Amino acid sequence: MIPHRPFRLFVNPHHGTPGVVVLPESGFRRAATEIAAWPGYAVTPLHPLPEIAAGCGIAALHYKDEGSRFGLGSFKALGGAYAVARLLVAELAKRGVANAARVSELLEGRYADATRAITVTCATDGNHGRSVAWGAQRFGARCVIFVHEGVSQGRRDAIATYGAEIRVVPGTYDDAVREAAATAEREGWFVVSDTSYPGYTEVPRDVMQGYRLMAEEALAALSEAPTHVFVQGGVGGVAAAVSVQLRARFGPGPRLVVVEPEKAACLLASAEAGQAVAVPGELDTLMAGLACGEPSLLAWQELERGAFAFMAISDDTAVEVMRLLAARSPAIVAGESAVAGLAGLLLAAADPTARAALDLDAQSRVLVFGTEGATDPELYARLVGVSSPDSHQAVKPVS
Numbered sequence: 001m002i003p004h005r006p007f008r009l010f011v012n013p014h015h016g017t018p019g020v021v022v023l024p025e026s027g028f029r030r031a032a033t034e035i036a037a038w039p040g041y042a043v044t045p046l047h048p049l050p051e052i053a054a055g056c057g058i059a060a061l062h063y064k065d066e067g068s069r070f071g072l073g074s075f076k077a078l079g080g081a082y083a084v085a086r087l088l089v090a091e092l093a094k095r096g097v098a099n100a101a102r103v104s105e106l107l108e109g110r111y112a113d114a115t116r117a118i119t120v121t122c123a124t125d126g127n128h129g130r131s132v133a134w135g136a137q138r139f140g141a142r143c144v145i146f147v148h149e150g151v152s153q154g155r156r157d158a159i160a161t162y163g164a165e166i167r168v169v170p171g172t173y174d175d176a177v178r179e180a181a182a183t184a185e186r187e188g189w190f191v192v193s194d195t196s197y198p199g200y201t202e203v204p205r206d207v208m209q210g211y212r213l214m215a216e217e218a219l220a221a222l223s224e225a226p227t228h229v230f231v232q233g234g235v236g237g238v239a240a241a242v243s244v245q246l247r248a249r250f251g252p253g254p255r256l257v258v259v260e261p262e263k264a265a266c267l268l269a270s271a272e273a274g275q276a277v278a279v280p281g282e283l284d285t286l287m288a289g290l291a292c293g294e295p296s297l298l299a300w301q302e303l304e305r306g307a308f309a310f311m312a313i314s315d316d317t318a319v320e321v322m323r324l325l326a327a328r329s330p331a332i333v334a335g336e337s338a339v340a341g342l343a344g345l346l347l348a349a350a351d352p353t354a355r356a357a358l359d360l361d362a363q364s365r366v367l368v369f370g371t372e373g374a375t376d377p378e379l380y381a382r383l384v385g386v387s388s389p390d391s392h393q394a395v396k397p398v399s
């Protein structure tokens with residue numbers, strides 16, 4: 001289905017060991033109830049891919065397609081925007097404006113004078129910043145978003161659409177994270193980050209609780225528990241959210257495989273090292289959303305025991321999988337950061353050693369997360385060879 005390409009696979013020796021509860025259930029229930037009540041909420045599609053399953057020699061394959069999430073094009077709409085809402089409610093209470101403001105009141109602009117005086121900020125390689133900017137606009141806060149030089153103009157423009165100021169930082173995503181934190185400290189702004197580090201966990205925990213809704217929708221729609229789940233990793237937030245939700249619903253059975261770009265495989269490197277480590281270098285990958293060199297502290301606390309294995313794949317493979325999905329009928333539009341999980345499955349399923357190591361066989365039922373649509377339509381058109389200005393029209397999506 002796709003050409004054989006070199007990849008790395010590391011089976012986690014600490015899988016299944018007990019650890020800390022990173023995402024308490026009460027926080028997830030609050031997030032799910034809240035987000036499901038927002039205007040425009042809809043469960044995203046779960047596509048069966050029987051022909052790809054057959055090609056992989058497995059029983060079933062499902063693809064959770066986040067391309068239509070809140071019109072923002074990625075699952076990140078669930079996390080950053082929710083954390084902005086939570087932060088504003090807490091800040092209004094601290095400032096004596098409202099003891100327990102409801103998000104519906106923020107949406108109505110009831111506390112607009114007070115929320116306008118609050119600035120939220122973050123670093124992004126595209127999707128998280130779009131979510132934070134969208135949340136800030138919806139809930140009435142000011143917003144400044146930091147991007148590194150590698151973030152495409154299309155992605156910068158998409159964030160600016162929601163009224164955010166964009167600042168460009170030399171270097172990588174991790175440099176932008178540091179710059180956002182330093183500026184916020186100086187200016188009295190609030191960092192709404194999707195990554196966590198020592199002393200900064202509350203907001204990213206809310207972000208990850210929001211992501212769990214994506215996992216819950218997918219797991220609830222499956223008629224049988226998956227045997228394997230493949231999901232892509234940047235700082236590990238979404239993979240950790242999937243891991244927690246998988247265990248909450250199905251116990252320890254399903255095997256989670258986290259897949260990263262070979263040039264930014266900080267989670268795989270951490271698993272090999274037995275502790276969270278950063279990977280050096282330019283993090284030079286086409287998979288912009290996954291170009292992260294340092295694991296999120298919270299995410300790592302979950303993944304170090306929750307992930308069954310880690311893989312690293314090449315950019316070429318990601319493009320081939322985007323094309324594979326675009327060429328099927330009906331087509332699926334998947335951005336370059338959406339397909340690493342599926343790419344990992346395709347490579348592992350075709351390799352006898354990896355197949356055995358992951359226990360993939362004719363009975364396997366696999367779930368993958370397509371975490372974005374064509375969030376940069378120009379880049380999508382260039383990579384896939386289909387030209388269209390709009391992600392959802394680039395290729396006719398599955399209905």
Ligand SMILES: Cc1ncc(COP(=O)(O)O)c(C=O)c1O
Pocket residue numbers: 074076125127128194232233234235236237238239288289290292337338371372
């Ligand atoms: C489309 C997409 N998928 C996956 C990820 C990875 O998420 P995380 O950084 O939480 O691992 C990102 C991050 O930006 C993304 O944009």
